[in-house]
Amino acid sequence: MNPINLTLVVLFVISAFVTGIWLSSILKIQFFPKFADISNIFDLIFDAEEKSEKIKYIILLSTYLLSPVIVAVAFFTGFEPAGEYSCRQYKYFLDYSVQGILKKKFIDRENHSFKTLVLLNGKGEVIDREIDFYFPAVYDLIEKGDTVIKAAKSNEMTVKKKGKVQRFASRNLCTEE
Structure with a gap:
């Protein structure tokens, strides 16, 4: 795996983990938010009166939902095909x-x-x-x-x-x- 993709994977795994913990504390649930808890996050976004609070919840939700996708893409595109690796070694x-x-x-x-x-x-x-x-x-x-x-x-x-x-x-x- 190339170093850039590896760095992205590590950063977004940490980001998803931290965001999950943060959302769990906001929603006052014991474990990471499940799919059913996502509707509660949308309620928080719509019920928030301050714009900065809405933005915070939107960023948290986006990070939580997009991190696994970014991790998967970075992980699976970071590997060099075997033929290219063999050619480089040659x-x-x-x-x-x-x-x-x-x-x-x-x-x-x-x-x-x-x-x-x-x-x-x-x-x-x-x-x-x-x-x-x-x-x-x-x-x-x-x-x-x-x-x-x-x-x-x-x-x-x-x-x-x-x-x-x-x-x-x-x-x-x-x-x-």
């Missing part, structure tokens, strides 16, 4: 680069059973969990000592093993490309 992956010699590979049971590679590059160890998702064949193919190269802005992975060079193309998760 574009981040294209920017990603990794290069190193495989030190070890393992399935990280504590981290969602990700197939994990530990690569040595000139600066130390690099832990990679992205390769298997975009290049499923690579994990089973590579062995300790193989060189793995994935350049930024490229959808290809190169694996060098004992004099052989193999290239793998990643799955494209963007439908428009």
Whole structure:
């Protein structure tokens, strides 16, 4: 859910809750106003002599009735469709680069059973969990000592093993490309 919609949902849930409590105290009822109590609120609006009091009751009633609608709309429109999310993640992956010699590979049971590679590059160890998702064949193919190269802005992975060079193309998760 995007942050704006999440903020709207939280604010309007709080607003509905506070308005419900306020209306309950005005109507002198024990729980939140039910549909039958709405007519009592209209009576308060029509019976109020001061304009400011009428406006207060109208705002309270409007907030109480519209908050659930706004919450539902904000909640259900705030989710990014799965295809768009996958495409966005794929574009981040294209920017990603990794290069190193495989030190070890393992399935990280504590981290969602990700197939994990530990690569040595000139600066130390690099832990990679992205390769298997975009290049499923690579994990089973590579062995300790193989060189793995994935350049930024490229959808290809190169694996060098004992004099052989193999290239793998990643799955494209963007439908428009």
